[in-house]
Amino acid sequence: MEGSQRVMVRCLAQGRYxxxxxxxxxxxxxxxxYEMGLQANGSLFCHGGEGSIAELPGGxxxxxxxxxFKDKAFVRILSPCGGWLGSETLELLADLADRYAExxxxxxxxxxxxxxxxxxxxxxxxxxxxxxxxDVGSTGDGLRCIVSxxxxxxxxYGVVDASALATYLGRRFIGEQQYPSLPHKCxxxxxxxxxxxSRVGTQKDHGFIGVFRDTPVVDRARLQTxxxxxxxxxxxxxxxxxxxxxxxxxxxxxxxxxxxxxxxxCVGVCPAIRPGLDKGVAWVVGGKYGNRGPQGPxxxxxxxxxxxxxxxxxxxxxxxxxxxxxxxxxxxxxxxxIGDFVRxxxxxxxxxELRVQGVLPEKGGDGVD
Amino acid sequence: MTNALGIPAGIMPDYRRxxxxxxxxxTGKWVEHRHMQPGVFRHLADDGFECISVRLLLPPGGxxxxxxxxxLARWIREYxxxxxxxxxxGFELVGVxxxxxxxxxxxxxAHGLAVGGTANSLHQPKCCNGxxxxxxxxxxxxxxxxxxxxxxxxxxxxxxxxxxxKISAAGCPNQCGGGIExxxxxxxxxxxxxxxxxxxxxxxxxxxxxxxxxxPVGALHRRELPDGVSVQVDxxxxxxxxxxxxxxxxxIEMGVIRGAAIAVGGRxxxxxxxxxxxxxxxxxxxxxxxxYDDLIGKIEFLVDRWCxxxxxxxxIGDFLDxxxxxxFRQELE
Numbered sequence: 001m002e003g004s005q006r007v008m009v010r011c012l013a014q015g016r017y018x019x020x021x022x023x024x025x026x027x028x029x030x031x032x033x034y035e036m037g038l039q040a041n042g043s044l045f046c047h048g049g050e051g052s053i054a055e056l057p058g059g060x061x062x063x064x065x066x067x068x069f070k071d072k073a074f075v076r077i078l079s080p081c082g083g084w085l086g087s088e089t090l091e092l093l094a095d096l097a098d099r100y101a102e103x104x105x106x107x108x109x110x111x112x113x114x115x116x117x118x119x120x121x122x123x124x125x126x127x128x129x130x131x132x133x134x135d136v137g138s139t140g141d142g143l144r145c146i147v148s149x150x151x152x153x154x155x156x157y158g159v160v161d162a163s164a165l166a167t168y169l170g171r172r173f174i175g176e177q178q179y180p181s182l183p184h185k186c187x188x189x190x191x192x193x194x195x196x197x198s199r200v201g202t203q204k205d206h207g208f209i210g211v212f213r214d215t216p217v218v219d220r221a222r223l224q225t226x227x228x229x230x231x232x233x234x235x236x237x238x239x240x241x242x243x244x245x246x247x248x249x250x251x252x253x254x255x256x257x258x259x260x261x262x263x264x265x266c267v268g269v270c271p272a273i274r275p276g277l278d279k280g281v282a283w284v285v286g287g288k289y290g291n292r293g294p295q296g297p298x299x300x301x302x303x304x305x306x307x308x309x310x311x312x313x314x315x316x317x318x319x320x321x322x323x324x325x326x327x328x329x330x331x332x333x334x335x336x337x338i339g340d341f342v343r344x345x346x347x348x349x350x351x352x353e354l355r356v357q358g359v360l361p362e363k364g365g366d367g368v369d
Numbered sequence: 370m371t372n373a374l375g376i377p378a379g380i381m382p383d384y385r386r387x388x389x390x391x392x393x394x395x396t397g398k399w400v401e402h403r404h405m406q407p408g409v410f411r412h413l414a415d416d417g418f419e420c421i422s423v424r425l426l427l428p429p430g431g432x433x434x435x436x437x438x439x440x441l442a443r444w445i446r447e448y449x450x451x452x453x454x455x456x457x458x459g460f461e462l463v464g465v466x467x468x469x470x471x472x473x474x475x476x477x478x479a480h481g482l483a484v485g486g487t488a489n490s491l492h493q494p495k496c497c498n499g500x501x502x503x504x505x506x507x508x509x510x511x512x513x514x515x516x517x518x519x520x521x522x523x524x525x526x527x528x529x530x531x532x533x534x535k536i537s538a539a540g541c542p543n544q545c546g547g548g549i550e551x552x553x554x555x556x557x558x559x560x561x562x563x564x565x566x567x568x569x570x571x572x573x574x575x576x577x578x579x580x581x582x583x584x585p586v587g588a589l590h591r592r593e594l595p596d597g598v599s600v601q602v603d604x605x606x607x608x609x610x611x612x613x614x615x616x617x618x619x620x621i622e623m624g625v626i627r628g629a630a631i632a633v634g635g636r637x638x639x640x641x642x643x644x645x646x647x648x649x650x651x652x653x654x655x656x657x658x659x660x661y662d663d664l665i666g667k668i669e670f671l672v673d674r675w676c677x678x679x680x681x682x683x684x685i686g687d688f689l690d691x692x693x694x695x696x697f698r699q700e701l702e
């Protein structure tokens with residue numbers, strides 16, 4: 001097909017918003033396939049291409065295409081946690097995409113980065129990635145790449161160091177990410193606070209959200225400055241859903257620890273209020289988007305509301321994470337996502353099993369709530 | 370496999386090497402952030418250090434050519450400390466010195482990329498591969514979002530919406546694009562159920578009981594035929610989840626009536642209550658590629674109503690909760 005015949009693709013290259021077609025035109029992607037797909041109202045990719053690369057248990061796969069196009073291999077590259085990508089890594093990826101792949105990269109919604117290439121190029125590309133400290137994984141019925149928000153590295157809300165925890169889990173469970181051997185996929189994320197930018201509660205099967213147990217801390221001096229700059233104390237008290245903010249006559253405020261829900265709405269409005277100091281994570285399992293399985297799409301359930309984190313020691317969290325994966329692997333039906341498993345098996349029974357195994361301390365023990 | 374490095378090599382990338390010292394050593398030291406203009410915000414550390422971030426809006430689907438990657442790398446070298454991909458397929462340049470901000474914004478505009486999508490504006494759209502790489506796609510999510518964003522483009526560059534607005538599109542019931550969790554989600558749906566070719570199913574040798582076990586609602590009934598066993602789909606029970614199709618792609622295909630649904634009011638964060646999934650407002654809109662006027666019109670109507678009548682800070686789902694979903698449905702008619 002001549003470039004001039006690509007009517008729809010040309011149409012998509014116009015317009016005010018940046019276009020995906022412009023990016024693909026700048027690469028070796030076969031845009032004719034996209035044009036044909038658009039005209040036929042159906043993808044030119046077809047089922048049956050899932051056969052993997054012999055040397056790689058996970059991290060790469062094949063997507064089958066209708067003739068005359070050739071089947072394509074893809075590799076899924078694990079991203080640095082927090083999404084951090086410096087100039088050197090970006091240049092490396094650009095270089096490798098040019099040399100081995102179709103000269104473009106796909107930032108997948110799950111957090112990995114994909115490159116499309118010829119099947120023969122997969123192993124050379126993976127070796128090159130390994131030489132530069134990157135690796136592939138996150139396909140099939142295994143642990144998918146572990147992602148996190150930017151966390152306290154560039155965010156004042158971050159209660160736990162999300163990137164550090166996610167990298168800890170990623171290192172400890174790298175085998176599960178590269179050798180798919182679980183009942184179904186398991187997506188994992190860590191969010192620094194209850195804003196949940198990495199979507200632990202909805203998109204991810206298994207993850208941790210930074211929370212605190214004591215009351216938010218008020219910085220009196222900063223509060224004074226904030227009020228002088230036009231901040232409204234009455235407005236601040238009004239946004240609290242639990243009415244836990246009490247205004248004192250001398251212009252001070254008091255947060256009632258018993259009614260406070262630790263929702264951090266006041267923290268978001270007033271920079272003088274900071275998250276509390278007794279920090280930890282909530283353990284959330286079972287979210288999923290897909291309309292598959294008995295439950296369909298569902299938000300996750302909180303398994304444990306507070307696991308303490310001190311001095312970035314994540315051992316307990318890692319132990320529980322691994323023990324839960326094993327429990328799921330043992331009791332799950334075939335192709336049962338964690339959300340469906342927990343609803344069928346029962347949250348209490350999961351906790352009981354973990355306590356019997358000795359991984360999970362009794363309620364109140366070791367600061368676990 | 371015996372070789373020097375081993376495959377797979379078991380390397381988890383280290384995020385620390387992507388972050389320069391001035392940023393890394395201020396971990397946990399941030400006090401507040403302010404929005405300077407749409408797409409540009411400034412974090413302030415307790416020692417007075419300022420970190421300006423510029424949020425670039427990337428094309429829908431997260432496709433970047435290698436030349437664009439090099440461009441981003443050059444901007445980081447010249448104007449910023451580092452960069453990060455956001456969880457919505459956008460990209461942020463982090464640590465831009467105030468003196469170089471105007472220059473950077475000019476250069477971004479000159480290269481056809483947009484800056485915006487912070488706070489009370491239209492955020493970076495998020496979607497799956499669509500027809501570009503995926504065999505499951507019912508609708509082509511990237512082209513739909515591209516045309517939606519063209520029409521609503523002004524929304525990314527002002528902060529005048531009542532609250533943030535996130536639009537996502539997912540091409541099929543697998544929901545990789547996360548339409549089910551966005552303020553406005555565009556979902557690829559099948560209206561008619563799967564069709565089974567008895568002959569091909571018997572020939573493929575797939576265990577029928579194994580196939581039946583994949584149906585979440587038990588809609589596949591065993592069907593004895595003279596030359597083997599097949600399945601019959603109970604279309605009243607079927608939820609069009611495509612599980613059977615993925616188990617037996619040789620013998621089952623989905624029907625031809627396919628299009629988009631619009632779901633509204635999803636939310637991920639747990640600040641204002643709990644995370645929740647979006648509710649379907651329009652259950653079927655035809656989505657023949659590039660003929661998306663009907664779909665875009667409905668989204669525009671929704672956004673207009675929300676802008677006109679929502680109270681400040683009210684996300685679109687909260688707005689519909691307050692005025693009533695049924696009441697709003699009447700307005701649609």
